[in-house]
Amino acid sequence: MIRVELSKLLRSRRTWTTVLLIDALPTLVGVLLAVTDLGPRPGEGPAFLSAVLTDGTLFPLAALAIVLPLFLPIAVSVTAGEAIAGEAAAGTLRYVLVRPVGRLRLLVAKLVAAMAFVVLTVLVVAATAYVVGVTLLGDQSVQVVGSTSVSGTSLSTPELVGRTFLALGYAMLCMLGVAAIALFLSTVASSSLGAALGTMSIFVGSSLLLTLDASEAIRDYLPTRYWLAFVDLFRDPILWRDLQAGVILQGTYVAVFFAAAWANFATKDVTE
Amino acid sequence: MTPLRRWSLVALVAALVILAPLLPRLLPASASDVTAAELLSRVQTSGERAYSGYVETDGAVQLAVGDDFSDLAELFGDRMRLRVWWQDEDAWRVNRLLLSGEEDLVHDGERTTSYDYERARAVTSRDPEIRLPRTSDLVPPSMGRITTDGAGAEEVSRLPARRIAGVSAPGLRLEPTSEQTTIDHVDLWVDEDTGLALRVEVYAGASSTPVLTTAFREFSAAAPEPAQVADTWSGQVERDFDDTVDLADAANQYAPFRVPRRVAGLERRTAGNGAVGVYGTGVTRLIAVPLREGDADDLRESLLGSPAAVATDAGTLLAVGPVSVFLTSEGFSYVLAGTVTDETLLRAAEDIVAGVRLRGRFE
Amino acid sequence: MSGDTAIRTQGLTKYFGRFEAVSDLSLDVREGDVYGFLGANGSGKTTTVRMLLGLVLATSGEIEVLGRPMPRSGREVLPHVGSMIEGPAAYAHLSGRANLTLFDAMAPRSRRTGRKDRVEETLDRVGLGGVDERPVKNYSLGMRQRLGLAAALLRRPRLLVLDEPTNGLDPQGIRDIRALLLELNADGTTIFVSSHLLTEIEQLCTRVGVLDRGRMVVQEQLAVLRAPTGRILLGTPEPGAALAHLDRLGRSVEQHDDRRLAVRAPDAAQLNAELVRAGIGVDELSVERRSLEDVVLAATSGGNDTFARPSRDVQDAS
Structure with a gap:
C-alpha cells in the first residue's frame, strides 16, 4: 500500500506544481538578492538571509528558513489533509477499503506519503537554493575555505554539509508533526479543505500564542515552539537544548495524533 | 478493540x-542548614568560581529611553536566552541567543570583544572604568554579586531550598534597610558549594511578581x-x-566635566575623576551621565512620550517600576538613572548640577 | 458448492444516531445465486451492502460472508469479493489502466507478476480493452461504470456485490453487462445485485429480496414469486360471444374489455379447445403470472423518499 501511495503521489501533477511553487519563492529571493545586492538589514528577515551575500553556501538554510514557517506547512496540511477526506470525497475510499486495505495500514501509508512529499519538497528547495547560492550569490572574490557559524567561528565544509543535512532532517520532522495533525483531522472532517484549514489554524494559532506572554504556561507544548531551532545547529558549540525538546515534542505530536487518527478511523462508518 | x-x-x-516533563519539578530539594550570613558571604566572594550553563532572564521594566539606550531597555524589559562559560573574572564568554543569530561578549584579561552575527563584526575594546549594564551582568552569579554588594548580615534571611537546574539550592532573601532604594527585596537561590547564585528574583514595591528574574536552566x-x-x-x-565601550564610557572619557564625590548622601563608587558618576551600593544605586545636546533632546522626547513622565523646571522625570530616570534641563544635560526613589534621584540631580566642575583639558 | 451460503445476516440492525436505517435484517444468499436486492431509494440497500463489506459497522446483528464472520474476517473474505458500491469511483487524473493497476497493487499479497495481463484481461471483459490513456475524468458515465465493474472483477471474485450496476449505461451497455454477469454466474460466481429497477432484477435474478424502510418484506425465489395466478388471459375478436359461452360453462370471468378477458381456469389448452369448439376465435392466450412489480407494490408501503404529512383532511372527512 505504501508503494501505491508513493506512486500516486509522484504521478500527481499537483504534487509537482506544489513543489515548484514552494521552490519559486526562495529562488526568486535569491535572484533578487543577486541582482540588487541588497541584503536584509542585520537582525531583520529570515535566519541566514543577511549572511548569504557573503557566503552562498548558506543559501539552502536561508531558503529553508523562508519556506518553513508558512509555505511548507500549508502544503503539508493540504497534502495530508486530503489523505482520508479526499479519498472519501472522490469515492475511492470505499474501494480501497474493500480491496481490502487495512485501515491502520492505509493510515500508515498516507502518513508515509505525506512524509515523502515533505522530503521531496525540502530536497528540491535545498538543491535549487544551493545552485542559486553558489552560482549567483556569495562573494566569489574572497576565497575562504568553509563558512562561518552563527557564533562567528569557522565551519569546515564537511561540518557545514553535515549540519545542513541535520537541519533538513529536523525540518522534515517538524513537518511530520503537521502531517500527523492533518491526517487526524482528515479522518474527522468530511472535506479535505476542512482538514487542511483546521491544521493551518492550529499552527497559525500556535505561532500567535508563542508571541503572547500570557501563554507562558503552555508555550513548551505548542507545535510550532521549536520549529526554527535548526538555527541552533549552526551555533558553536551546537545548542542541543531546543533541538532535543523539538524532537521530543514533534515525536509526541506524531504519536498522539496518529493514535487519535487510528482511534477515530478504525471503526468509522464509511458512508461517502 | x-x-x-x-x-x-x-x-x-x-x-x-x-x-512527563513536569515530573523532575516534583523532585524535592533537600533542606540545608547553612545560615543566611554564611550564604551571603559566599555569594559576595564567588567571583573567581568557574561555571558554565544556560540562562533565561525575564525583565518587566519597560524603559522608554529612545534609540541610544535601546540595548539597556532590552536588558531589563525583555526575555533573553544566554549561554555562559566562565573560567574566572578574566576569562569568560556570554553568548546571547537570538532567534536567527547571536551576540557574544568574550572577555580576555582587560579586553572585551563584542560580536554580532548579523553584522558579522567583532569589536574589541579595553575594559572601561565605568560602563552601562550588559548581558554579562545579568547571569545569575553576577546579579547575585551586584545585588548583595555591600549588604550586611542584618539584611538577609534564609528561604527554603529550591531545585534550580537540577541543583538543590538553599534560598536567601535580601531586604535592604536603605530608605532610598525602590527595591523591596531580592530572592536568591545559591549553589551551596560555590556560592554561585543560580536564580535571582528582584522585587519592587508590593508586587508579588518579580520585575527581573534570571535563572539557570x-x-x-x-x-x-x-x-x-x-x-x-x-x-x-x-x-x-x-x-569606547558605550555611551557612558565615552562621556566619562571625553566630556569636560567632573562629578562630585557624593550626591543625595550616596558615595561615588569610582575613584577616577571623570564626567560620569556611579553612586551607592547594592540595590541602592544610580548613575549620572552627561549628554550632548542632541542626544539629550532625543532622550527628552522619548521620556515625554510616556504618559508617566513628569516635566518640571528642573528637568524630566520618568519612573518605570523600580527604575527612575531624570534628565536635567539646566545648563548642561545630565541624565540620572537608578533603582532609587524619586526624591533621592531629584536630590542627586540637584547635587550634580550644583557640584559638577569643568575639567581642564590637560588636567 | 451450490447450497452453501454466500451471504447470511441475522438480526442485522443499523442506527445512524436515532434513525434506524436497517432493521433486524436477515439475508440469505446461496452460492450460485443471482440475488436481486430490491428496494426504493433510501430503503437501506446501500447501508446493508456497506455493512456486508465492512465499510459501515452494524449496531447489532451477525454477518457472514462466504462462511466467515464480517467484518472480523475481512482480510480473508474480501479478496474473494468484488464490489461496486453506489456507483464507480476512480482516481480522476489517472487513466483507467493506471487505476486498475493501482487497485490491483493495493490488495494484500498482490503479486507484481502478471499484473499487466490481469488488467488487460479485465478491461477486455468489460469492453474497455481498446481504451486509450485518457484520464478517467474524461470518461463518459458508461465508461466509468464499466471501469468500476472491471475493478470489481479484477481478482476473479467468488462473490460479486453490485450496487446499481447498469446505472448510466445505454441499452446496448445494459445488455452487455447482463450477458457478462450471466456468463460469470454460469462459471460459478455468486452475484448480489442491488437495484431499484424492477425489470433489471426480473431479467437477471434467480432470487429476490425486497427491502422496505430498512425491513426485509419479501425474500423468495423469483420463480415462486412469479407463480401463475390461476387466471388465463384470453384475446378474442368476439368478446361478447366468448363471455356468454364461458358463462354457460360456469367459468368465472374476472375481468374483461372489448378485446380481452381474464378467466379463472387451471388449463389454457382446455379453455382454448372449449372456445374453438364453440366456434369462437382465439387470437391470444396466455397464463397470467404476477409481475415483480405487483409483488413489490403489494409488499411495500410506497416510496421511501416521500415523507407525506399525516393528512388532517382525511380525518375530517370521515
Whole structure:
C-alpha cells in the first residue's frame, strides 16, 4: 500500500506544481538578492538571509528558513489533509477499503506519503537554493575555505554539509508533526479543505500564542515552539537544548495524533 | 478493540507525554542548614568560581529611553536566552541567543570583544572604568554579586531550598534597610558549594511578581574548556577596535566635566575623576551621565512620550517600576538613572548640577 | 458448492444516531445465486451492502460472508469479493489502466507478476480493452461504470456485490453487462445485485429480496414469486360471444374489455379447445403470472423518499 501511495503521489501533477511553487519563492529571493545586492538589514528577515551575500553556501538554510514557517506547512496540511477526506470525497475510499486495505495500514501509508512529499519538497528547495547560492550569490572574490557559524567561528565544509543535512532532517520532522495533525483531522472532517484549514489554524494559532506572554504556561507544548531551532545547529558549540525538546515534542505530536487518527478511523462508518 | 478503549488509550498516551516533563519539578530539594550570613558571604566572594550553563532572564521594566539606550531597555524589559562559560573574572564568554543569530561578549584579561552575527563584526575594546549594564551582568552569579554588594548580615534571611537546574539550592532573601532604594527585596537561590547564585528574583514595591528574574536552566560548576572562552572568529568576521565601550564610557572619557564625590548622601563608587558618576551600593544605586545636546533632546522626547513622565523646571522625570530616570534641563544635560526613589534621584540631580566642575583639558 | 451460503445476516440492525436505517435484517444468499436486492431509494440497500463489506459497522446483528464472520474476517473474505458500491469511483487524473493497476497493487499479497495481463484481461471483459490513456475524468458515465465493474472483477471474485450496476449505461451497455454477469454466474460466481429497477432484477435474478424502510418484506425465489395466478388471459375478436359461452360453462370471468378477458381456469389448452369448439376465435392466450412489480407494490408501503404529512383532511372527512 505504501508503494501505491508513493506512486500516486509522484504521478500527481499537483504534487509537482506544489513543489515548484514552494521552490519559486526562495529562488526568486535569491535572484533578487543577486541582482540588487541588497541584503536584509542585520537582525531583520529570515535566519541566514543577511549572511548569504557573503557566503552562498548558506543559501539552502536561508531558503529553508523562508519556506518553513508558512509555505511548507500549508502544503503539508493540504497534502495530508486530503489523505482520508479526499479519498472519501472522490469515492475511492470505499474501494480501497474493500480491496481490502487495512485501515491502520492505509493510515500508515498516507502518513508515509505525506512524509515523502515533505522530503521531496525540502530536497528540491535545498538543491535549487544551493545552485542559486553558489552560482549567483556569495562573494566569489574572497576565497575562504568553509563558512562561518552563527557564533562567528569557522565551519569546515564537511561540518557545514553535515549540519545542513541535520537541519533538513529536523525540518522534515517538524513537518511530520503537521502531517500527523492533518491526517487526524482528515479522518474527522468530511472535506479535505476542512482538514487542511483546521491544521493551518492550529499552527497559525500556535505561532500567535508563542508571541503572547500570557501563554507562558503552555508555550513548551505548542507545535510550532521549536520549529526554527535548526538555527541552533549552526551555533558553536551546537545548542542541543531546543533541538532535543523539538524532537521530543514533534515525536509526541506524531504519536498522539496518529493514535487519535487510528482511534477515530478504525471503526468509522464509511458512508461517502 | 472498542472505540471507547481506543480513545482511552490515546488519552492515556497524551496525559503521559504532557505530564512527563513536569515530573523532575516534583523532585524535592533537600533542606540545608547553612545560615543566611554564611550564604551571603559566599555569594559576595564567588567571583573567581568557574561555571558554565544556560540562562533565561525575564525583565518587566519597560524603559522608554529612545534609540541610544535601546540595548539597556532590552536588558531589563525583555526575555533573553544566554549561554555562559566562565573560567574566572578574566576569562569568560556570554553568548546571547537570538532567534536567527547571536551576540557574544568574550572577555580576555582587560579586553572585551563584542560580536554580532548579523553584522558579522567583532569589536574589541579595553575594559572601561565605568560602563552601562550588559548581558554579562545579568547571569545569575553576577546579579547575585551586584545585588548583595555591600549588604550586611542584618539584611538577609534564609528561604527554603529550591531545585534550580537540577541543583538543590538553599534560598536567601535580601531586604535592604536603605530608605532610598525602590527595591523591596531580592530572592536568591545559591549553589551551596560555590556560592554561585543560580536564580535571582528582584522585587519592587508590593508586587508579588518579580520585575527581573534570571535563572539557570542548565548549570555546571566545572571549569569550561579553555577553547570556549577564547576568541576564535573566522576570517569572514570583520575585526575592529573601539576606544569606547558605550555611551557612558565615552562621556566619562571625553566630556569636560567632573562629578562630585557624593550626591543625595550616596558615595561615588569610582575613584577616577571623570564626567560620569556611579553612586551607592547594592540595590541602592544610580548613575549620572552627561549628554550632548542632541542626544539629550532625543532622550527628552522619548521620556515625554510616556504618559508617566513628569516635566518640571528642573528637568524630566520618568519612573518605570523600580527604575527612575531624570534628565536635567539646566545648563548642561545630565541624565540620572537608578533603582532609587524619586526624591533621592531629584536630590542627586540637584547635587550634580550644583557640584559638577569643568575639567581642564590637560588636567 | 451450490447450497452453501454466500451471504447470511441475522438480526442485522443499523442506527445512524436515532434513525434506524436497517432493521433486524436477515439475508440469505446461496452460492450460485443471482440475488436481486430490491428496494426504493433510501430503503437501506446501500447501508446493508456497506455493512456486508465492512465499510459501515452494524449496531447489532451477525454477518457472514462466504462462511466467515464480517467484518472480523475481512482480510480473508474480501479478496474473494468484488464490489461496486453506489456507483464507480476512480482516481480522476489517472487513466483507467493506471487505476486498475493501482487497485490491483493495493490488495494484500498482490503479486507484481502478471499484473499487466490481469488488467488487460479485465478491461477486455468489460469492453474497455481498446481504451486509450485518457484520464478517467474524461470518461463518459458508461465508461466509468464499466471501469468500476472491471475493478470489481479484477481478482476473479467468488462473490460479486453490485450496487446499481447498469446505472448510466445505454441499452446496448445494459445488455452487455447482463450477458457478462450471466456468463460469470454460469462459471460459478455468486452475484448480489442491488437495484431499484424492477425489470433489471426480473431479467437477471434467480432470487429476490425486497427491502422496505430498512425491513426485509419479501425474500423468495423469483420463480415462486412469479407463480401463475390461476387466471388465463384470453384475446378474442368476439368478446361478447366468448363471455356468454364461458358463462354457460360456469367459468368465472374476472375481468374483461372489448378485446380481452381474464378467466379463472387451471388449463389454457382446455379453455382454448372449449372456445374453438364453440366456434369462437382465439387470437391470444396466455397464463397470467404476477409481475415483480405487483409483488413489490403489494409488499411495500410506497416510496421511501416521500415523507407525506399525516393528512388532517382525511380525518375530517370521515
